[in-house]
Amino acid sequence: MYGLGILKGLWVTLRHFILTFVDDFRWLGKRYYTKEGIAHRMSTDARGIFTVQYPEEKLPVPEEFRYVPFLIYDEGENGERVDRCTSCGICAKVCPPQCIWIVRTNDPVTGRPIPAPKEFYIDVDICMNCGLCAEYCPFDAIKMDHDYELSVYDRHAKNIFDKEKLLKSASYYASIRPVNASREDAARLEAEAAKAARKAAAAAG
Amino acid sequence: MSEQVVVEKTGLELQLPESLADALTRDERKGYTGYLVTPDKLVEFATYLRDELAYDYLTSVTGVDYLPEGKFEVVYHAFRSTGGPALVFKTQVPREQPNVPSLVSVFPGAELQEREIWDLFGIRFDGHPDLRRILMWEGFDGHPLRKDWREAYFEEEGKPFKSRWPEGSAWRSEDKNLFHKNVDYPAGFDPEGWVPEGEAALYGGIAKVEIPGDTVGMGTDTLIVNLGPQHPSTHGVFRMLVRLEGETIVDLKPVMGYLHRNHEKIGERNTFLQNIPFTDRLDYFSSMSNNFGYVLAVEKLMGVKPPERAEYIRVMMAELTRISNHLAAIGFLLNDLGAYFTPILYAFEERELILDVFEAVAGSRMMCNYYRFGGVARDLPEGTLERIRQIVFDRLPRKIDDLDLFLTNNEIIRNRAEGVGVLTPEKAIAYSAVGPLLRASGVPYDIRRADPYSIYDRFDFDVAVRYHGDVYDRYLIRMDEIRQSIRIIQQVVDGIPEGPIQEGKPQYQVRVPAGEAYGRVEGPKGELGFYVISNGKPNPWRYHVRAPSFINVTPLAEMAKGNKVADAVIILGSIDIVLGETDR
Numbered sequence: 001m002y003g004l005g006i007l008k009g010l011w012v013t014l015r016h017f018i019l020t021f022v023d024d025f026r027w028l029g030k031r032y033y034t035k036e037g038i039a040h041r042m043s044t045d046a047r048g049i050f051t052v053q054y055p056e057e058k059l060p061v062p063e064e065f066r067y068v069p070f071l072i073y074d075e076g077e078n079g080e081r082v083d084r085c086t087s088c089g090i091c092a093k094v095c096p097p098q099c100i101w102i103v104r105t106n107d108p109v110t111g112r113p114i115p116a117p118k119e120f121y122i123d124v125d126i127c128m129n130c131g132l133c134a135e136y137c138p139f140d141a142i143k144m145d146h147d148y149e150l151s152v153y154d155r156h157a158k159n160i161f162d163k164e165k166l167l168k169s170a171s172y173y174a175s176i177r178p179v180n181a182s183r184e185d186a187a188r189l190e191a192e193a194a195k196a197a198r199k200a201a202a203a204a205g
Numbered sequence: 206m207s208e209q210v211v212v213e214k215t216g217l218e219l220q221l222p223e224s225l226a227d228a229l230t231r232d233e234r235k236g237y238t239g240y241l242v243t244p245d246k247l248v249e250f251a252t253y254l255r256d257e258l259a260y261d262y263l264t265s266v267t268g269v270d271y272l273p274e275g276k277f278e279v280v281y282h283a284f285r286s287t288g289g290p291a292l293v294f295k296t297q298v299p300r301e302q303p304n305v306p307s308l309v310s311v312f313p314g315a316e317l318q319e320r321e322i323w324d325l326f327g328i329r330f331d332g333h334p335d336l337r338r339i340l341m342w343e344g345f346d347g348h349p350l351r352k353d354w355r356e357a358y359f360e361e362e363g364k365p366f367k368s369r370w371p372e373g374s375a376w377r378s379e380d381k382n383l384f385h386k387n388v389d390y391p392a393g394f395d396p397e398g399w400v401p402e403g404e405a406a407l408y409g410g411i412a413k414v415e416i417p418g419d420t421v422g423m424g425t426d427t428l429i430v431n432l433g434p435q436h437p438s439t440h441g442v443f444r445m446l447v448r449l450e451g452e453t454i455v456d457l458k459p460v461m462g463y464l465h466r467n468h469e470k471i472g473e474r475n476t477f478l479q480n481i482p483f484t485d486r487l488d489y490f491s492s493m494s495n496n497f498g499y500v501l502a503v504e505k506l507m508g509v510k511p512p513e514r515a516e517y518i519r520v521m522m523a524e525l526t527r528i529s530n531h532l533a534a535i536g537f538l539l540n541d542l543g544a545y546f547t548p549i550l551y552a553f554e555e556r557e558l559i560l561d562v563f564e565a566v567a568g569s570r571m572m573c574n575y576y577r578f579g580g581v582a583r584d585l586p587e588g589t590l591e592r593i594r595q596i597v598f599d600r601l602p603r604k605i606d607d608l609d610l611f612l613t614n615n616e617i618i619r620n621r622a623e624g625v626g627v628l629t630p631e632k633a634i635a636y637s638a639v640g641p642l643l644r645a646s647g648v649p650y651d652i653r654r655a656d657p658y659s660i661y662d663r664f665d666f667d668v669a670v671r672y673h674g675d676v677y678d679r680y681l682i683r684m685d686e687i688r689q690s691i692r693i694i695q696q697v698v699d700g701i702p703e704g705p706i707q708e709g710k711p712q713y714q715v716r717v718p719a720g721e722a723y724g725r726v727e728g729p730k731g732e733l734g735f736y737v738i739s740n741g742k743p744n745p746w747r748y749h750v751r752a753p754s755f756i757n758v759t760p761l762a763e764m765a766k767g768n769k770v771a772d773a774v775i776i777l778g779s780i781d782i783v784l785g786e787t788d789r
Contacts, residue, residue, distance in 0.1 A: 003616060004614070005614035005615045008614065011610075012611040044599065050554050062586070063586065064568040065564055066569060087370075089370035092365065092369040094476075094479070095365075095369075096479035098364055098369055101374065101375040103372065104372075104373075113371065121373065130482035130572070132482065132574075135582065135711070136711070160377075
């Protein structure tokens, strides 16, 4: 029968429409603006409407989600900040759009380089969020952030991030990427233990 | 030609007629394969190749600038449409007089590619029917892919730039070179009164079509209409110049390049690794497949093979990409057909689930940057495999059937799409059509079967093929391919082994031995090839993308002729182009 195909198609849209309300009733107002509601709408069991009302609702980001990089500092014993960055420059070398630039510290007396950055800049307008800097940093000093709401009124004044703006604490990093942080911490402790053992062995030998 | 004496020449595996025997030599350079053909015998050799040796499918044509040797080289990759590896042949011309005979008369699929080479290298193709610039704008000075051409704000030949570390001096281009000083006009030039040369050639080219006299109805003039570049149905900034007789299209010329950013020049400045995130930006609907093709090409040069688990993950991600791309393609095609935004949102709902997987695995929904040389960037996070399992075993099969019920037998769609934009199999092969466009025309050519790469030979799936070659079949074939991809992913999820995901230690500065390699994958839009030449330095000497969205535009005029102007939109939609890849 001519037109049957259209009717069948309309049945699919009608069912979709109805299912949205069925789900609304089942969740009794909890389908929207709640964590569980969002998780339900993202799941493979979702039926009916699946859109999210940004910015009132936000999709949770997975651990591996990456946005512009930040630098990590460890909290020292007296609360001082200890930069992990040694200004080795691998991130600046690997960066595809070349948006990272680093000024190395030189010892004022000998003129030799000191493993700490004097200045560290990232032009976040140019950054393509590829995550290569974080991937290849040997000191776990630069990592990708989860904060994606970076709009500003004046990009010329605001969008070249300096060291002050980039530095965030190791505990912040552990809060956004718990699995990665614990794995890296374990690997670092192991490496340090191995180094200490080697040293002890050398001292004894 | 069969009467000619066929001679055996030492060192060549090809049997050649006597007239060609002296024209051909083996490419002896280290790391190179294929044959060198002298330019004067090129057309004869190509004809022989097509007619006698059955290499009827010329998919890739590109140029290389060997500046130190003072030579340009044009590289051709020809295949048999029944499957098998490539036959590579090249021709060399001096840089001072770069003239190469055009192969458009033998392989019409070379048309846009030769124009691209003319545009970017300045190699003239004698006998080309319409040799104009294609990606750069008319009036552009120079040919940007020549090695002695330098871009604005040029800093260094190759990254990493020395200014970034350890002295850390960088700047914003616009601070240094303000916009109003960015353009230098020659003395006495008035930009307001200037009409680009190529524009006249474009309109002139399309006006040459002869309209047979209409004696029955009213005599009407033909009309030239510009569809695009600013038009929602062109999927970006694509322009179709059509000549209409009433409502019927008599000729069509595609105009592109509005999104051109010279991806290949950027690629030659980048290191090998830095190119991976840039490939994401080609066809931004299927970044995983783009990664795959590029990584395969460089792995061929490096001679590394990823471990088992990485191979499985790669195939899984590439197939998920295919599904999400085809869902978007179907949705947009329906948009073009007038089913405004309901089908596309239904399709996007499923695509969303796949993008969530990408985000969890790769960190980004669309710019995945996930494949590495000899593996993948990171292992699957916990729970991801379970989620993929739910998607491919439960959710997607159900939802694809739903979409089928929703759309496939809709009478309006069938009336609009059946018999429209027909491309015959012979023409599809001649025009180097690839992917769903080729297979919907009845040519069962799928690189995953025709020239298997990675571990596709282990999986059980069918090459989807449809035989009418019209818009409706191009819709159906995408549904078929989604179903086949689901089949593949089901096998991957069941068979994926534990183990490492990276061969050797991850390195940020890979050593790539000198040589050439052509890596190609069956991307969602068709053959996506990467032609990479290394000279042993950290940056590739040549980095070429054989873009399916670009080359699939070649038969557009052929398909559109004789159809109504409203159908031009759906014919373009059925090719499924992405302008990020078309314009590169």
